[in-house]
Amino acid sequence: MRIGFKNYFIAIWIISSVFFGMELVFGFSTSWMIKSMNFLYVISLIFLFVTSDLFSERSVVSEKIINIKGCDIWGLLLIIAGVTALLLLLGLKSSVILIMAIVLFAISVWIIIKYKKQITKPLIIKGLIIGALCGLAQYNYFLSFLFISILTPFFFVSASVLNNKFKFTEIQLNKESYTGVGKSFLIGCLFALPMALSNLSDVLATNPYTWINKFWQPILAFNYVLLEETFMRLFIMTFIYVLVSSKTDRKFIPVITAIFISSAIFGLTHYPHVDIINCVNITILYGIPLGVLFYKRDFETVVGYHFMINFISAISTYAMTN
Secondary structure, eight states: OOGGGHHHHHHHHHHHHHHHHHHHHHOOOOHHHHHHHHHHHHHHHHHHHOOGGGGTOBOSOOOOSOOOTTOOHHHHHHHHHHHHHHHHHTTOHHHHHHHHHHHHHHHHHHHHHHTGGGOOHHHHHHHHHHHHHHHGGGTTOHHHHHHHHHHHHHHHHHHHHHHHHHOOOBOGGGGTOHHHHHHHHHHHHHHHHHHHHHHHHHHHHHOOOTTOOSTTGGGHHHHHHHHHHIIIIIIIIHHHHHHHHTTOSBTHHHHHHHHHHHHHHHHHTTTTTSOHHHHHHHIIIIIHHHHHHHHHTBHHHHHHHHHHHHHHHHHHHHHHHO
16 A cells, blocks of 8 residues: 555545535536546556556466467467357356356366365365355345355355465464454445445436335345355456466566456446446446455455445435335
8 A cells, every 4th residue: 555645545545535515515526527537546546556666576476377389378368258248248148157157167167176185174164154145135035046056155165275375465363363353344344435426426317226215235245245256356367367376476467357357347248238338337346456456465355345235225225216
């Protein structure tokens, strides 16, 4: 974190929160003003954490999960990302997510088998708890609940093992730091406040939460977020980082690759609910900051950040429509 920039960031955080709060109440600003404030805040958040030492840092683990000789890993990643983007743009989102889940599930099983000696009973229990919590996002669809509850523990356990070995990010839950879990979650919520207020304007206009008709349902935002962050950030980002690390010992290359690919997939999964321009905005304004926070802080921070954005939108939508 840039200590010297901290006071400036706090000022930008306050200004952004007040600006978006006033916009919600009075609706005084134009589209370009809102976009400018969004980008100002996000760029400030990224600048707060991305320091120059990232570009000189070297990987601390010499062992590579996969030693791909004679294979252009960049071309492979580009093809996979391109095909994924094309299928999402064609409106095959459910099929793409299902295929990705199955393929990555197979990879997670392989990782667990490869590093089985590092897997402990407490880690398995945590994975099962995470899986059950994620499954509750589909509490009224038994097959979806079962599917998510079974797959998610594999993603959590395998990503935890990779993080322990390759030192990509922190998972406070695995450090038995439950105070750290709560602290990081709340910090993530605080970081997200300006963007949550900004996002709320669009949500109230489009009302995507039509399924919320009971007072307790907004809390399901936590379950959806936990599922999405376990899959998108914790597993996919970590795996891409470890995979690309097999080709270079310069840490910033796999870090940036993991952030951008996961952010692009995250943005495109919102299509066709929003148009392609808004998918790009989601990638930049939400995906990239979440990726930076995941790498520079920890898993719990991105869960808190994402939860704050969704929860405020969900509870506000319920209050306006009931």
